[in-house]
Amino acid sequence: MDWDTIDFVVFDVDGTLYDQRRLRTRMAWELVTRTLPRGDLMTMRVISAFRRRREALAEAEVQNFEARLLHETAIATGVTRAAVQAVVTEWMLRRPLRHLRACRYPATDRLFAGLASAGKTVGILSDYPARDKLRALGLKAEFVVTAGDAGRLKPHPQGLLTLMAEAGAAPSRTLLIGDRPERDGIAAQRAGTRFLIRTTSATDETEFTRFDDPVFAPFLT
Structure with a gap:
């Protein structure tokens, strides 16, 4: 990941920021x-x-x-x-x-802080209400859009398009981080952004397993 080409980092919530199981x-x-x-x-x-x-x-x-x-x-x-x-x-x-705090994935708070310190804008795109969840997780984002706000559930790209418009972010410089390729991955592709998918076993450059994986190392030092 060439992070110099990314300005806007968007996170899904459920299953991405915390252990849903x-x-x-x-x-x-x-x-x-x-x-x-x-x-x-x-x-x-x-x-x-x-x-x-x-x-x-x-x-x-x-x-x-x-x-x-x-x-x-x-x-x-x-x-x-x-x-x-x-x-x-x-x-x-x-x-x-x-x-939620007990279920939050390790290094999530460090990654959010590191992204902010590096000048990246952090956004949230969730199919469920997310603002109370963010507070419970102890995390902050500058922009939050939910499916209820956009009127569409993923994989429809409307929520991501709305979020980028609010943030003034270009699709080519936006990254969506989620946990469901059939929802988050497809929404990102249809909106013209890049994406990373959290999985139990990463097999290619679009997947990761933890928030302290090497792909996030620039923000965790």
């Missing part, structure tokens, strides 16, 4: 211990249906997806849209926040 393990235990003793199966049904429908709407690249997502989840689970929104807010947005 570790978080979901913690949340699964909390969900089971808080809901099953009182016979609440609705919460788990809503979360499962919400995630499935969200993935389907991302693949279909539906515009202004949020209302449709709530509507389809409500139909699939037999509850009201208000009930779906309450479950999502409580169990997918609010409760996970207190676990």
Whole structure:
């Protein structure tokens, strides 16, 4: 990576900045211990249906997806849209926040600080609300755009295009760092930017395994 050709470094959040599997393990235990003793199966049904429908709407690249997502989840689970929104807010947005710092990947804070010290602009592009998550992770970014802001889920490039426009960044000098090639990688390609994908086993120059890998060494000294 020739970092002299990069001005704007954009990070995905979920699965990129923190260990999503570790978080979901913690949340699964909390969900089971808080809901099953009182016979609440609705919460788990809503979360499962919400995630499935969200993935389907991302693949279909539906515009202004949020209302449709709530509507389809409500139909699939037999509850009201208000009930779906309450479950999502409580169990997918609010409760996970207190676990995020413990799940943050090593060297993430050092990389963010190093990029800022080197004069790089840091941005966030997330399919979920991200501002509270950043605060919980102890990280800062100058620009944040979510799928809700852009009206599109990745791999549609609208969110990345919106983020670059807000930052005044050229696609040729922007790098997107994510964890899903079929979402983050394709969004970057369609927006004309470069990308790096976090993976468990890097096999080429577009992949890395840790934030203290050699590709990030210029910012970690």
